[in-house]
Amino acid sequence: MNYSYFQFIVLNNIPFMHFFSKNKKEKIEFYSATIPFIEFLSEMERESYSYTPQLVIPPIFIEIMDMQSFQEEMTEFLEKYERKDVYTYWMEKNKNLNTVLKSLLKENKVELLATPVSNSSVPNLSTSTGLKIQVEMSLAILEDHLAYQPTGFWFPNGNFAPGIDLYLKKAGLHFSFLNSKTIYMSDPLPSEEGIAVRSPHELLFYPVEESLYEVINSKNYSRAIWEEELLKLLSHYNHYSNRAIITIPIELNQFMSFKEDWKKSIRYLMDEGYMVNISSTMYEKQFNESIDAVHLSSSSLSFNKNHVITRNSHWYPSLSFLEREIEQWKQWRLEKDKERLVKQLEKEWIMLSALLYQDDELEVLRVHNHLEAANKLSKYMKESVDHDWLLEREQQTPILSSTIFLGKREDRSVKSKRTKKILILSWEYPPNLIGGLGTHVVGLCKSLIKKDFEVHLITAQDIKQEPIDMEEEEGLFVYRVKPIYSQEQNFIHWIGGLNLAMWEKAMEIYQFVSFDLVQAHDWLVSSAAITIKNQLDIPLISTIHATEHGRNGGIYTEMQKFIHEKERQLIQESQSLIVCSDFMKEELQSIFQVEEKKIQVIPNGVEVTGKKKVSIKSVEHLSLDTNKKIIFAMGRMVREKGFGTLLEAAKILHKNRSDLFFMIAGIGPMYEEYQRFIERNHLTESVRLIGYLNEEQKNACYSITDIAVIPSSYEPFGIVALESLLFSIPTIASNTGGLSGIMENHVTGVYMEPNNAESLVESIEYLLENTVMGKEIGEKGSELVRQLFSWNRIGEETSRVFQEVIVQFKVREFLESK
Incomplete structure (x- = not known):
């Protein structure tokens, strides 16, 4: 049979706050608006409907109905305004409408949907605590006054924001409703129109067709026009799968005004096989295996917009x-x-x-x-x-006394003397290291802890090891999350899933810790960082390690455009930006037109204490030729790191020298291409790609290195240069980007021209021929790093930036509250 399912929602948008007003006109409006609800209850008791309407009632109104003062004043109102039919029913029910409602719920004549306790627009709540109070107080009222536990939730005006589904799911709710246009634009697109979809946090969302609501409320409404609009809508759906479901919302006043029309119309459409009623619970059971899982954007319904954002x-x-x-x-x-x-x-x-x-x-x-x-x-x-x-x-205010399910937050940090609490988001963190970003975050965390910060770090789970959810040490809490849809092959989708998982973990942590700020490291965590900033109303500081424009010398592909836009959003949403060099500061100003005062230059650092030459036992399996002069380079195997230039230099030197051994550490997309170059040019005896190194192996390699090379064509800073200099190794670096500001040529290091193999060959030969000068350059470079690039010094500068942003944010918050 070619049919669609339908469900009916009756919205009782009663102005319940008028009950507390001393204004006589508002009181009359409130009691007048209560009459259609009494009539609705009477109708549901008396008549047998072929479907079960879902009912939305403001929870505070449910509390009001149990108050003696309401029951007395309602009685007086009905007597005074001579509503004898309603008055008779009112008195028959002993003035207790909740008793009637309980009975209807028990007999399954109506289904009740939860809604925020104050009937407020949920996305506009600024903290997770506010959201929880609204949702869980609502559920507590329904439990206490009606002994009812709803499974569905109605967003006032359809206002939804991504992430709220997590709270609803944790509160025991299973489904909700969204503007159909939002569902049709989800990612990925649903497999067909008119069907329910599942959110990342397993909440089912049914589409609401606004066109039907608009027809019902138009001045030219008629049953014929409404049925015509409905049939036109149904004609678009796939009737072979029978998964389409129409959600029909209607104001309670309209429902009561045209109830006879509804009965005839629904009966006709059902008899003719156009529609079949189904409960939300039954729909989920029937189509559970085939329901599309999608990511949803923010949503609202155009009808009955509230005015809090404009008027108030x-x-x-x-x-x-x-x-x-x-x-x-x-x-x-x-x-x-x-x-x-x-x-x-x-x-x-x-x-x-x-x-x-x-x-x-x-x-x-x-x-x-x-x-x-x-x-x-x-x-x-x-x-x-x-x-x-x-x-x-x-x-x-003798209401809102129900027990809130929201438990007392046991703030573990209360036990700590650390008063400043920050949240850091970084997709890289040991042992999950790809480039310098993760190393930077390690040093930053250690230095902030010394400055009395309590640091909560959320990062990606290491897929190569057993999953560890949380690690804890003095002042530092590390949370490792598994991306939602972790098997996703599309990198952009994988990053989206990581951000969702990071956001979810942040909200979980926020139950016991109040953060002073959130810090993001690069665009890969931008979505989570921006959402956390807005939802918790805390400042966002972003460290920009590199830009897509800089890495590629421009923006050309669709992927590059996507990343570039993510960078722009993160930069715009951040209260302050930290970069590692003047070069990066100028790059942000040029590419993104960022105000200079918004950018703070704080260089990368290295741990300057405890660096000792170690045994090479940890790298013996690599079969390194320590009888030769070892030239060491390390970094991600990507084009901008300049390893192609290094290999060209090795090829040139190999023709005249047999005493050199190049070892290049790192992983990345260019690894296989570089390996083929080595084999093609017969360099396997003198050049070795040694892959990823852990901290012990890296230090072992430095201990046997004669010359370090950083041949990058684009390098915002170059933390590898600091590490090699710290070991007193004469270091050659490209005269580009942040690298150009670290060393003084032939004093604390040696510069080469980027992308120029001949220049690199010349620099290597200079150090090989001037060993005494090379040793002096290495020692002066080590002294430079210890004085200027220790994490202790960098921690002080970062702490200053954090404190300034926190104070500025609180001042602004105070002024706005006045």
Whole structure:
């Protein structure tokens, strides 16, 4: 049979905050809006529908319905305005609508969807704590007042942002709804139109077709026009797979106004085989194996837009500030009185957020009332408590008393004396090393710990070893994550999965640690870093180690364009940028038009203590010819590292000399091409590619090296040069990029022209013929590194940048809250 499935959602967008208003007009609006809901419950009890509508009710309204004051005032309202039919039903049900709703849920005549407790737009919540309070308080209310545990979630106005699905899944929810246009633009694209999809965190999302909603709410609405629009929509779907599902949202008032139309229309469409009702749970069971897994972007529905961002945007910083106040205090174990203060602070925040997201005109006095109360509560958290005032305030808001599932955050860092906590994202970290980035991060972490920072580092899991989720030492916590879709062959998709996994781990850590800032290392972690920055409302500092433009001398391919744009986004979103050389600073200013004051130049460093010549036992298996003069180079096997130039120089020298042995360490995409060059030119006896080296092997190689070479054509800094100089090895480096600012030619090192094999040959021969001068150059180079490039000194400079950014961010935050 060629049919599509459908499900029906009834939206009860009642202005529940009017219940707390002292304005008579608003009170009347609230009780008038309650009448259609009473009629809906009566309709669901009395009539037998061929489908089960899904119902969305603001959770605070569910609490209000159990309040005695509401039941008394509603009774007076019905008596005064002579709604005898509703009044009769109201009295028959003993004024308790929740009892009726519980019965309907139990009989499966309606299904209830969870929604944020204040009916607020979820993506606009600025911290994970705010999101958890909204979701989990909502679930607690449904459990306490209705003994009900929903499996679906409705985003007010359809406002969704990537990552929120993780919270919903962890809260026990299984499905939600998104604008169909968002689902049609997911990555990868769904296999057909009209089907549900699964998010990276295993939440099912059903498409909402806005066109149907617009027809229902138009002035020219008729059953015929609505059915025509629906049939036109159905004609686009693949009826051979029978997976298409239509989600039909309708306002409760509209549903009650046209309920007879709905009955006839739905019955007709079902009888004619166009549609079949199915529950979300049954749909998932039926198509579980074939549901497409996709990445979803931010989404919203165009109908019923709330106005908090436009009309009330000047209140939003205060809302965010209050939310972070709650976040700050929830990490401590508090005395009973202080616990009450935090609980009341949560109430003020929820009430304020509900006011800002109501469709009615904002009552400034009511907003001020909640803000003033919040300020008092914050003050009492640090001073003695005015118990009379607190009791009075608690009685003024006799709602939101349900038990929140959100547990007390046990902040492990509370036990630590370290007050500054930072989150670092780096895709490289030992033993997972490819280039200098990971080595840089190791040195940085050690130096920051010495400066009293508590460092939390998230990095990629080492695929060659047994997975280790977490390592801990004094002041440093290292978390290794497995990318979502870790078997993905497409590198860009793999990086996307890594960023999702990093974000998820960061949110998990954030349950027990409040970060002062997040630091990103290059574009590979940009998506996670930007999301964390925005969601936790903390400053972002990015260290740019290199650029795609610089590596390739321009942007030419689609891959290069993608990476270039990711770099641009990271640079724009960062409060401050750190680069390792003046060369890199000029490159960012030229390519990305970055303001000079935003960029801080802090060179790379090396560990200058404990460097001793070691035994070569760890590299004996490499069969290195130590009877010859050893020329050592190390780095990623990519074109810009200049190993092609080194091999050309080796070829030239090999014609006249047999006393040289070149060893080149590293891995990368050019490895096989370089190996073929060696074999083709009969250099196997004098040139050896020795692959990846661990720290012990690297030091062993340095201990037997006579000359070190860094022949890069593009090098933002060149940490390898520092390492070789530290071992007092005479070092030849390309006169380019950051390398050109490290050494003084023929004093602390020797320069060669980049991409010039003859120039490199000349430099090698100079050092071979002037051994005494070479030894002196090596010793002066070592002294230079120890004085200028120690991690202790670099840690001081980095710490200064971090502190300045944190202070500037807090000042801005304070000013915006005023």
